[in-house]
Amino acid sequence: MEAVKNLDTSTRILNAAELLFIDHGFDGTSMRQITAAAEVNIAAVNYYFGSKDGLFQAVFERRAEPFVRLSLAKLTELEATPQANNPIAIAESFLSAALEMGSNPEYGGLVFVRLLARTYVEPRSILKEKIPQRYGELTRRYQDALERALPDLSSTEVAWRFHFMTSAMFNAFAGNHVLRLFTAQPMVNARDPQRVAQMLLPFISAGLTSPAAVQA
Amino acid sequence: MEAVKNLDTSTRILNAAELLFIDHGFDGTSMRQITAAAEVNIAAVNYYFGSKDGLFQAVFERRAEPFVRLSLAKLTELEATPQANNPIAIAESFLSAALEMGSNPEYGGLVFVRLLARTYVEPRSILKEKIPQRYGELTRRYQDALERALPDLSSTEVAWRFHFMTSAMFNAFAGNHVLRLFTAQPMVNARDPQRVAQMLLPFISAGLTSPAAVQA
DNA sequence: GTCTATATTCCGATAGAC
DNA sequence: GTCTATCGGAATATAGAC
Numbered sequence: 340m341e342a343v344k345n346l347d348t349s350t351r352i353l354n355a356a357e358l359l360f361i362d363h364g365f366d367g368t369s370m371r372q373i374t375a376a377a378e379v380n381i382a383a384v385n386y387y388f389g390s391k392d393g394l395f396q397a398v399f400e401r402r403a404e405p406f407v408r409l410s411l412a413k414l415t416e417l418e419a420t421p422q423a424n425n426p427i428a429i430a431e432s433f434l435s436a437a438l439e440m441g442s443n444p445e446y447g448g449l450v451f452v453r454l455l456a457r458t459y460v461e462p463r464s465i466l467k468e469k470i471p472q473r474y475g476e477l478t479r480r481y482q483d484a485l486e487r488a489l490p491d492l493s494s495t496e497v498a499w500r501f502h503f504m505t506s507a508m509f510n511a512f513a514g515n516h517v518l519r520l521f522t523a524q525p526m527v528n529a530r531d532p533q534r535v536a537q538m539l540l541p542f543i544s545a546g547l548t549s550p551a552a553v554q555a
Numbered sequence: 556m557e558a559v560k561n562l563d564t565s566t567r568i569l570n571a572a573e574l575l576f577i578d579h580g581f582d583g584t585s586m587r588q589i590t591a592a593a594e595v596n597i598a599a600v601n602y603y604f605g606s607k608d609g610l611f612q613a614v615f616e617r618r619a620e621p622f623v624r625l626s627l628a629k630l631t632e633l634e635a636t637p638q639a640n641n642p643i644a645i646a647e648s649f650l651s652a653a654l655e656m657g658s659n660p661e662y663g664g665l666v667f668v669r670l671l672a673r674t675y676v677e678p679r680s681i682l683k684e685k686i687p688q689r690y691g692e693l694t695r696r697y698q699d700a701l702e703r704a705l706p707d708l709s710s711t712e713v714a715w716r717f718h719f720m721t722s723a724m725f726n727a728f729a730g731n732h733v734l735r736l737f738t739a740q741p742m743v744n745a746r747d748p749q750r751v752a753q754m755l756l757p758f759i760s761a762g763l764t765s766p767a768a769v770q771a
Numbered sequence: 772g773t774c775t776a777t778a779t780t781c782c783g784a785t786a787g788a789c
Numbered sequence: 790g791t792c793t794a795t796c797g798g799a800a801t802a803t804a805g806a807c
Contacts, residue, residue: 348772364678366582370801380773385802399736407737459733460676462580474737482742498742499754505733506726507719517675517721520615521623521690526698526714537769538715542762549761552753564790586783596791601784603790 349387351377357398361453365395365463399458400470402440402451407477410436414480426488427544430504433481434536434543437508441532449512449532456513485547492551504543511535565603567593573614577669581611581679615674616686618656618667623693626652630696642704643760646720649697650752650759653724657748665728665748672729701763708767720759727751 346354355377359368370391374381388394413432422428440451447454478501485497492500510516514529529535562570571593575584586607590597604610629648638644656667663670694717701713708716726732730745745751 362678364580364582366580367678369799371799380775382774382803383772386772391801403736455733455736457676457678459736460673460731462578462583462673471735471737471739475739478734478738478742495743496754499727499751500758502732502734502743503723503727503755503758506723506731509733510722510726511715511719515676515722516718517671517725518694518718519687520619520671520675521687522694523687523691526694527711527718535715538712539719541765541768542716542719545761545765546758549757552757585781587781596793597783598785598792599790607783 348377348379348383351379352384352387352394353398353401356394357401357447357450357454360395360398361450361457364457365391365461396470399454402447402454403470403474405446406436406440406451406455407474409439410477411480414484418484423484424488426485426547429481429484429488430543430547431540433504434508434539437512438532438536441512452509452512452532453514456509456515459509460515489547496551500547503546507543508539511539564593564595564599567595568600568603568610569614569617572610573618573663573666573670576611576614577666577673580673581607581677612686615670618663618670619686619690621662622652622656622667622671623690625655626693627696630700634700639700640704642701642763645697645700645704646759646763647756649720650724650755653728654748654752657728668725668728668748669730672725672731675725676731705763712767716763719762723759724755727755 356373370384384394388397413436417432440446441449486494489497519525572589586600600610604613629652633648656662657665702710705713735741
């Protein structure tokens with residue numbers, strides 16, 4: 340939680356807020372905690388970001404923007420190869436974008452994945468309006484690619500599988516365990532993202548390419 | 556959010572608190588909101604549950620207890636049949652326990668799954684001590700059953716797949732979408748749990764039974 | 772840009788009458 | 790068991806000096 344002194348004020352706030360939001364959620368984090376951790380004045384958040392909501396949005400966008408850019412680039416790259424219609428290769432593109440973010444210190448390293456995992460379960464509807472519209476291209480293009488690669492599935496079924504895939508993925512990286520509610524000793528350890536990805540890939544690949552559900 | 560008048564006070568509080576916790580999280584819900592929705596006096600929560608933390612614990616346990624009982628019964632039942640070592644049958648047992656909870660009004664219907672999905676991402680460590688110890692049998696027995704059914708996988712890899720499975724499952728039932736952060740128009744709709752289960756099953760089955768990850 | 776001081780609201784919890 | 794009244798503190802936000 341050490342604030343690095345030779346960064347400007349707004350960056351110090353973003354860094355401190357990001358970690359606190361991840362660990363305690365939006366409602367569980369106060370401006371006082373944030374400004375104390377960032378070693379800036381209490382009034383600085385409002386000066387730079389207008390409000391606590393504005394700060395959260397800025398925290399999120401700082402990570403989301405490069406992630407969206409990176410995963411779209413990965414997909415574009417893939418679509419120029421013969422693997423363009425291989426569903427597993429498409430999943431790997433998405434996974435590797437998250438993984439590269441997670442291993443690039445410039446993008447906050449692993450912090451990014453945990454932030455994403457925290458944000459999407461936040462009850463507040465802070466950024467469920469403006470931001471999603473801007474980034475719609477991400478889901479649209481991956482959904483289209485998966486639909487082409489899985490022609491035997493309805494587009495609804497493809498969307499569900501894309502959803503299952505991302506749920507498993509981000510919760511695994513972020514260390515969110517449902518089962519921890521029922522066991523004192525956690526059974527898995529998410530410390531090494533490369534290892535998590537290795538465990539994820541067979542599960543996701545098989546799940547995506549499984550035959551269509553039998554209609555009721 | 557209508558409080559049913561002919562229930563006793565503590566039940567009315569539990570019902571109101573459950574819905575509010577699901578929608579706004581623990582920190583996002585105040586005692587005043589709860590008592591207003593339950594149409595009881597502000598002091599009633601402390602009288603019946605001691606504190607806000609105590610209330611949350613009671614809210615969770617009311618649903619967890621029957622769920623654990625039900626899923627263990629399902630597994631015991633399965634283990635008496637020739638399907639005992641079929642990983643897909645084991646997954647179906649777990650899934651159907653959640654599904655039965657979700658369709659039984661006595662257990663709160665769908666509310667239960669949403670509560671579980673909310674609880675396990677709560678940043679607060681409210682119930683991460685006492686309760687998990689009591690329910691450890693659930694994860695232990697399913698983990699053991701899956702290990703027997705998947706002898707080619709290490710127990711670590713089985714644990715990861717169990718984790719992936721539950722992540723996909725509970726987030727799907729609860730309507731938590733990572734992708735909603737990147738798209739204005741949600742692609743899937745979790746309203747009908749039977750339908751969600753139908754989409755889940757092929758994905759989970761294939762994921763569980765996929766060959767082991769290649770060691771790096 | 773950074774600070775102090777403060778306005779205003781809401782929080783969880785409890786004392787004590789009935 | 791239920792109520793009113795209130796305590797003590799912490800929340801976000803801002804006005805205004807420097």
